[in-house]
Amino acid sequence: MDEECRNCPALCETRTQVVHGYGDVGADFLFVGERPTERADRLGVPFAGEGGSDGDGGLRRMLERLGLCDVTSPADAPGLENVYLTNLTRCRDPDREPTDEEIDNCDPYLNAEIRMINPEILVPVGERALRELGVEYTTTPVDDLALPDDHATRIRGRGFELVPMIEPSEQSDAETQAWLETFVELMASDYRQTKGRQER
Template sequence: MDEQCRNCPALCETRTQVVHGYGDVGADFLFVGERPSRAADESGVPLVARDSAAESGTEVDTGADADTADDLRRILERLALCDATSPADQPELENVYLTTLTRCRHPERPPTAEEIDTCEPYLNAEIRMINPEILVPIGDRALSVLGTDYTTTPADELVLPDAHATTIRGRGFELVPMEAPRDRTPAQTQTWIEHFADLMASDYRQTKGRQKR
């Protein structure tokens, strides 16, 4: 994983660092968001990191990025996949790995399709390394990319909110899509947690040579 990647010149000018994946490298569950948040750009931890200023009460991440961090952290804690006492910028994760479609952040816009394509080898390398059982795409863009690359389901059937809290058979994986926090109701969050908890309690492991935990 190249920490000095220069493949997307526009993003190189705005990032603090390249944000690769984070978590348990032997995880069964791999969550994929769209891009690093401002806090992730600062800390190097995707999806759940909060701004270091949060503890002091000064300016912190706001908007969709902050919503995603708080929301996903609470979900992981409820599923016993994250230690609730661990630091905000260095969460202790068990059986879960977090990553994003792109590795660098532009503060004023989402990544372009070309930038997502350029970062795809990093995502593919992480998926091959982790070899998870379940992929969790968060939001429409992550679902579109993972659904296209890792399932045989027609693209027009891979849409949110219809696919939210469902299980989609993939090529050696299963996908459990999650609606993005900014578009999701509390009831939808509860539905997803219940669906995922049921899946965790089931015999979800595929026949891929993985030793059972």
């Protein structure tokens, strides 16, 4: 993972740092957002932070409630268990969403992480992540994938199952509870696929 990546000249001018994935490399659950939030850009960890309006704290609190994140761990080094966090793009422009070209430029990083982690469950966080992962990892036509309709649903994929979520900062309390209930049920089920994964 290139810490000084220069593939997107415009983003090189606006980022604080390159934010590659972070977490348990043996994880069953891989969360994918669109781009680093402001706090993640500053700290260097996807979805890092406490509270705030950019959604970082919301996802962390959800992971803590699921027992997947140590509540005492610091924002810049969250103690994650069975979870890996990443984004479609590694760099942030504070004023705009990433372009299709920028997402394509980062695709090799994401693909490398997915191959390395070999998760069972992909969690697209937000509409853009759902559409991008849907194209590659499901047989569902991408036009049939959308939030909020697919929030907290289980979508069968190609060797993976997807459990999309609305951006945490945009979720109502009811939507957060619905997603947590779906994920608790999933964690209690036999969710592992038969795709030749190696024993860890």
